[in-house]
Amino acid sequence: MLESEANPNFSKSTGLPRKRFYRARAHSNPLSDSHFPVPLSPSHVDYSLHFPQIFPSSELAEKSKKVEFADVGCGFGGLLISLSTLFPETLMIGMELRDKVTEYVKERILALRVTHPGQYQNVSVVRTNSMKYIPNYFEKGQLSKMFFLFPDPHFKEKNHRRRVISQHLLDEYAYVLRVGGIIYTITDVEELGDWMKARLEGHPMFEALTEEELEADPITKLLSSATEEGQKVARNGGQTFRAVYRRIVPAL
Numbered sequence: 626m627l628e629s630e631a632n633p634n635f636s637k638s639t640g641l642p643r644k645r646f647y648r649a650r651a652h653s654n655p656l657s658d659s660h661f662p663v664p665l666s667p668s669h670v671d672y673s674l675h676f677p678q679i680f681p682s683s684e685l686a687e688k689s690k691k692v693e694f695a696d697v698g699c700g701f702g703g704l705l706i707s708l709s710t711l712f713p714e715t716l717m718i719g720m721e722l723r724d725k726v727t728e729y730v731k732e733r734i735l736a737l738r739v740t741h742p743g744q745y746q747n748v749s750v751v752r753t754n755s756m757k758y759i760p761n762y763f764e765k766g767q768l769s770k771m772f773f774l775f776p777d778p779h780f781k782e783k784n785h786r787r788r789v790i791s792q793h794l795l796d797e798y799a800y801v802l803r804v805g806g807i808i809y810t811i812t813d814v815e816e817l818g819d820w821m822k823a824r825l826e827g828h829p830m831f832e833a834l835t836e837e838e839l840e841a842d843p844i845t846k847l848l849s850s851a852t853e854e855g856q857k858v859a860r861n862g863g864q865t866f867r868a869v870y871r872r873i874v875p876a877l
Contacts, residue, residue, distance in 0.1 A: 661724075661752050667691075667764045675749035676716060678738075692716045695763065695801075696772040697755045697789060700852055702730035704772060706737065707851040709748040711843065715769075719750040720762075727752040756789060763801040770844070771798055773810045775854035778817040790821040792828065799830040802872040807834070810868045811848040813858045818866025825868055829875035839869060 664670045672692070673680040680689060694712070696705050699719030708717055721727045730750040737745040753762070779787045790810060798808060808831065810821045825831045839845050849855040849865045858865060 663753065663758050664761050667760075667762055667767070670762055672716070675718065675751070676746060678746040679716070690716060691764070691767050692718045692762075693767070693769045694718070694772070695720060695755075695768055695770075696774070698722070698773065698776055699730060699750060700774070700854065701726060702733055702750065703852040703856075704774060704847060705730070705748050705750070706733070706745070707847050708844070709745050711847075713744070713747060715747060717748050718762075719748075720753050720755045721750060722752065722754050724752055756787075756794060759797050759801060765800055766803040766806075768801050769803055769806045771802060771806070771808050772848075773808070773821070774848060774852050775812055775858075776810075776817070778812065778814040780814075780816075785820075788817070788820065790824050792824055795824060795828045795831070799828070799872055804872055804874055806872040808870050808872070809844065809848055811855070811865050813854075813863050813865050815864070815866055818868065822866075822868040825870040830873060831870040832873050834869045834871055842869075845869060 672689075673682055693715050694708060694717035696702075696708075696717065696719045699705055699721050702719055705717060705719045708715075719730055721730065727750055734745055734748055734750065751762075773789055776789045777787070779785060785791075802808070808825065810818075810825075812818045812821070826833065834842070845867070848867060849859065855865070
């Protein structure tokens with residue numbers, strides 16, 4: 626029996642969870658303490674719990690390939706779901722602070738695995754605070770792509786320290802990104818777009834992709850269309866502001 630047949634939180638027609646039962650506040654305070662388990666180090670992350678069809682045991686997961694894509698603040702998982710089939714051989718994980726939203730993404734992935742056998746086995750989600758615990762999940766140079774789509778703008782100047790793109794956090798992102806790895810950011814708030822671009826532009830370990838590279842990258846087209854926030858902006862005729870940068874070795 627499908628989950629949707631027994632659980633009213635699921636749609637009977639699609640077999641997927643219904644968002645209205647998993648609604649939460651638009652954003653959470655990333656500086657507050659939350660109560661959820663955090664691995665002591667990347668070697669303590671048990672990928673067999675996230676990708677059971679790929680890693681039937683924790684011992685096998687330790688010796689196999691690692692997660693390469695991280696969607697920071699993944700929301701309801703739209704980008705992850707799109708990327709899962711676009712890069713079926715790549716392991717990817719969403720990182721979300723809100724518990725109800727994390728639960729929705731988890732149930733959505735499980736339902737998609739049932740309704741589409743053999744697919745969506747390479748994607749998962751974890752509830753965590755990425756601003757505090759990125760180094761607990763990823764080794765040096767492990768990631769090839771990181772995504773920051775429509776993050777909380779934290780408009781007040783006193784709250785700018787809560788922004789997910791900052792000078793000191795870029796140091797951490799540069800650590801977990803391999804050389805050539807890419808950070809993707811997008812927002813519908815122009816001031817935040819300028820902020821993120823300025824921080825990336827001013828960091829010695831990142832350089833902007835050229836327009837030609839952006840046009841050739843299939844992922845850039847998903848930044849404004851795959852997420853619930855991006856779709857809402859499009860419906861309202863709003864603008865988006867994108868900054869996509871590559872991890873480089875700084876010049877001496």
